[in-house]
Amino acid sequence: MENILRKIVENKRKKLIEKLITFNVYKKEDKHLFEVSLTELENEYRKFQ
Numbered sequence: 001m002e003n004i005l006r007k008i009v010e011n012k013r014k015k016l017i018e019k020l021i022t023f024n025v026y027k028k029e030d031k032h033l034f035e036v037s038l039t040e041l042e043n044e045y046r047k048f049q
Contacts, residue, residue: 009038016041023048 017033020026020041028036028044036044 013038013041016045020045
């Protein structure tokens, strides 16, 4: 079960990163997107909706 949840979270992170890249967002402050938590990615994406 834990492994499934981890995969779901990772897939969601990847999709959000891809969407943010389409908005030319590659970093959040001084961190690359792949270093940022899911929550931070979601918050960043909301800015563009």
